[in-house]
Amino acid sequence: MFAAATAALLVVMGCALLRALLGPTVYDRILAMNSFGTLTVLMIAVLGFLSGRPEFLDIALVYALINFIGTIAVCKYVMFTDLGSPTRGPEWDDI
Amino acid sequence: MIELVLDAVTALFLLAGCILLLIGGFGLLRLPDAFARLHAAGMIDTLGLALILVGLMFQAGLTLVTVKLGLIAVFVLYTSPVVSHALARAALAGGFRPGARHVVLPDPSSPKSLPSGSGEGRAP
């Protein structure tokens, strides 16, 4: 049961990886990385049950939060090409 | 007996979640542009994730593991729309135009008059 779920997750991770490799735009790659992050969280959870020790979920929790921060940083970079200054001009608010 | 029932429920949830995840992954590859793929990623982030975590919860029983699984679900469900929105906004700000028709809904202030089809008042 868990083995089948692991296999399905691996296939979906392969899809996300393929999307990250193919591109074509920057946004596809960001999206693929974010999905890959979510799938990693799921994978950690399922692997914990597969190996019979679900106590490893803390790292999935950390990763769920890190993934969020990372993706927001990426989107901010894409929008402003800079992480230091909050806004580039008056027309865009801080994301 | 109760073990068997719990196993069956877990298997059911995992099966549904895996099917949704596979469709989402397929959508990531198949859909035409980044905006459309956002929806496929949204499927992975919402129901796919929730179904698998709920399935695992039945296996964990009333322990701290269940609480942690729930926390993961809550965190992802809170953060995933922000990420999608930031990504869509960044894409729009970066000059990326989605390949979508523009539709004008009839009158937003009186939502009772629904369009029966989706193609009302289409603009190029």
Add this chain to the structure above:
Amino acid sequence: MILLTDVILMLFMVATAIALVFVRNLFAVIMLSGIFSLTASLLYLLMDAVDVAFTEAAVGAGIATVLGLATLGIIGVQDEKPQQRSSLGSFVVVLITGIVLIQAANDMPAFGDPDAPIHRHVAPRYIEQSGEEVGVPNIVTSVLASYRGFDTMGEVMVVFTAACGVLVLMGRTRKPDDYPEEDYREDIDPREGSSDFVPKDDDESVRS
């Protein structure tokens, strides 16, 4: 099943690494290295190295991505085309190093071998007595924070210094005309002791 997962994840890593070599867009490089870190952290988890996986997820996939993006803010997105010259010499060096490393790995004790030298020296004491001697349930924490406390303190200092260095470098991203040096200094009076680092409202040039 675990073995199969290992192999597939390693294949993902190989595919990502090959793509990393050939992609010229540095932004894509950062995204791919984030995915590389994620896969690596999954592999660490499969090898039961939970603390390493934790660090890899937080530092490799999280902070390294953000730092890489901040660097991109300075140097731009497009890498230069490499000069087309033969890299046979480097390839031979890499090949020899790889063979030596694989050869060396054969001499190591098997993965998880209880008779490995590292498991016979101090590890039994950590496992059996760290609960009483230190009083923290997590053995890794008690090793890092107590048995090897001085070592860890040195490491923390190194990391702190590195972080300070990186922050100083990143602070250069502000354009000089955004924050005129003299005005900026006048705005912040350290004697006021307030947490208000926002430039004052009368200074319109800051906001433009």
Add this chain to the structure above:
Amino acid sequence: MIVFLHAVSLTFALSVLWILLSGYLDHALLLYLGAVSVVLCVVISWRMGLLDREGHPVELVFRGLLYWPWLGKEIVLANIDVAKAIIGWGGAAPDPTMFDVRASQKTAVGLVTYANSITLTPGTVTVAAEGDRLTIHALTSGAVEGLAGGEMDRRVRWFEGTRISDGRIPEGGA
């Protein structure tokens, strides 16, 4: 003293989180460290001015208990809709559209809840929010109709409650 109330609720939430994540209730050292961490977090949030009702809307929890199940049902239905469109079940096909909806919420929390609920249901993503006008990218025609019905808008308006007067969004700001 509304700030004090939020400080108390944040302290409570963080303490519960600490205990749940650590799982050690009878370990004095860990509980002590946890208390120090919680107090530090609350003090820092206080100094940063994060303890307002926007960042920590305690009073909405009870309405949320009624709103979130409905949102969950919507998410399930939307997932099935998008899944059909992706695999082409019964002639369904992706049909990307962009359109605007007007959000009738009065508070910032309500507007954010509405925009995020739209994004959370697959098939619709809030691309831009200016004033009370949300620009939506939708994948299927079913998603467009679901949003045009305005049911979610009404429910979020109920969820935010209209008695609160701070954090108003200027009317017609676009």
